[in-house]
Amino acid sequence: MENEKRHKTTVSRRDVLKGAGAVVGTGLVPRLALAIPQGDGPATLSATEYATLDAISARLIPADENGPGAREAMAARYIDRALGGALASSRALYVEGLAALDSYAETSKGAAFVVLAGADQDDVLADVQDGRAEGVPQGFFNTLRSHAIQGTFSDPFYGGNAGFLGWDMIGYPGVRTAVAAEYQQMGVEHAPNHVSVYDSSMFEPGED
């Protein structure tokens, strides 16, 4: 069953990738982001759940003086899609956890999480992390954080790391099928290549 699911997911992603072919070569424009038709709803979460998740990601890895963060990387899009595939076993936790977190935001700060000011959102998340937010399932914070990191720093193929901004954030010069010696020299600036692993035909997903 798991294999079947994996297979279906991969095939649809591959089609997306092919559809994105038209924009290859436009440089900094994130291909996959463009390939997703605007206006489509979330894949697994409700619109409200998605908005809450997106707002949480924006506090976990915020946009600030050090550049864009998880929201701009579209970490929520990565999580939303993965909950229909590789992370399906976490889906129930998200549905329960997001509702409980929002209800804790109402109780403690008087409004839904998405409309709170950043500082209040941080208070809510700190309470969740410390186990002080009543009703929020244990382990939810660590799951959120771990998936937000995946959605910001994994290959853009999976729907996050939009525009390669996660890799740019930490100075990762990009995934390469061959690496010249100068890329292992300290003190040398390395321009990122901004490619997905799956831009290379040798790794094209297929029948498993």
Place this chain on the structure above:
Amino acid sequence: MTRQLNPTQVVVVGAGAVGGVAVLPLAEAGLDVVALEAGDWLRTRDMAPDELKLSRGLWPPGPQKVEGEVPTSRAGDSQTANQGFAHPMMNAVGGTANHYMAQAWRLNPWDFRVRTATVERYGSSRIPDGSTVEDWPLTYDGLEPFYDRVEYGIGVSGKAGNLDGVLDPEGNVFEGPRSREYPMPALRTTSFMQRMVDAGHNLGWNPFTGPAAITSRAYQGRPGCVYHGYCMGAGCHVDAKSSPAVSTIPRALETGRLRLVTGAHVTTIESDEDGRVRGVNYIRGGEEIFQPADVVLLASYTYENVRLLLISRSPAYPNGLANNRSQVGRHYFSHAQFGGVNALFPFDLENWYGTPGQGICIDNWADDNFDHSGLDFIGGGSLYVYTERRPMAAVNGVGTWAPQGMRNWGSAWKAHVIEHCDRTNSAYIQRTTLPYEGNYLDLDPTTRDPLGYPVIRVTASFRDNERNMGPFLAERMRLWYMEAGAREVRGNAAVGNAMGVSTHAYGGTRMGDDPASNVVDRWGFSHEAPNLGILGGSVMGTSGARNPTLTAQALAWRTAEHLAENWNRIAG
């Protein structure tokens, strides 16, 4: 109903790191060989350098027999053994050599004669209490020709430090004499690695580039390494990692003498009333099949080697095959190799790429390369630093260096990650580990695999000798990092209590001349079942301070060559 196949001369159970090497000398000698491999061939797309895929259960690819056979583990007899989450090994043609670190070390001559050498230099009181360590039934010099065959056969890169007794400080001056140079030069170095080399020299030590089963240039039709940074725990998309799947197995297949059966799940080994083995039972695609053979070579890694023996009971072997002296499972140990020492540097290291095989080693504190007179342990550890860093691992790993009290999210954390994620390095310190009374493998009394057979139970704990050398080695590692400009160094190289389940698992079918304390003879054949050979780390009686694979492969080549040269006597 079991389907009986036509007999073959040799059946090899497992086409991995050791079985996949042994098939070449057998096939080249003209023997008909069937290799039964539980996994399948990997494809190029399985080698995608995709950190997410590699880290979330999609690697290793394909059905994994080992997933149902994860050993249980405990420190001692009084505890209940618990099953881990994952098996340390993988099923595929080439086995775990598809994704290992590919460090390709020869053991030091001392490792072959730990007992005698220790007694000679320090007295018998220095053999650690309760240790069952014995000298190997062969010396380093006896294994040297087979190390050489494997290095050239699979393709190993490195720099000789001892060429027929002539020392070269570019290589490891502590190694045993080798008959010729490596087939390929060492992997290229990086500026951070060069920094570590310089620091080692400043301390008066002998840093050198470690040997790797990775091509440093084109070799036997394969290209040189591309250093892309997704080597450890992942396959190589250009076949630069010298797994048997890309080296010895294809050449053995070309002889026409090897038949490789993938997806073959071996369940038991059959023996007759005289105590000779007759062949093996396996399941493939749901069908039960018996493969008769004149000789069986067991090459399924330490845990499965021992498990298959203990499961294969018969009138001649009521306690398990080759176990009438109750030695199967004894003298087990797993390598003391964790308990790291970590450094934070005040500058970026450009460690995003490379391979763990592209590392720098210090052997001054390994084996008996220094005087242990005033110390409370024998043996030692190799200090090893390497390059390879992946984005998510970098973000997660740098958190341990965050200031106390900082939350692991938010702007302050993000700034910390951005500043430091390419400034960390972790040393790999492998240490002499010994066999002891009370440490053993047996069949778990309750936990079973999907076919209903018991899984292996590990009962083993580290002792004072492994424990005492930790701080000694950690201090030297700290000095090395600080000399290279580290801002801070943490970690004491401590080992835990339980030895646990490991990719470096030794013993259980130890090799030795005395049948009372060893399962296989000096050639790797059972003392009890004369046409049963055993390959792998399970025959090794000491660990040395370095990765075991090349030694296990050299022993496997030697066993195979011995079999071919003595075919009539062994095959009966």
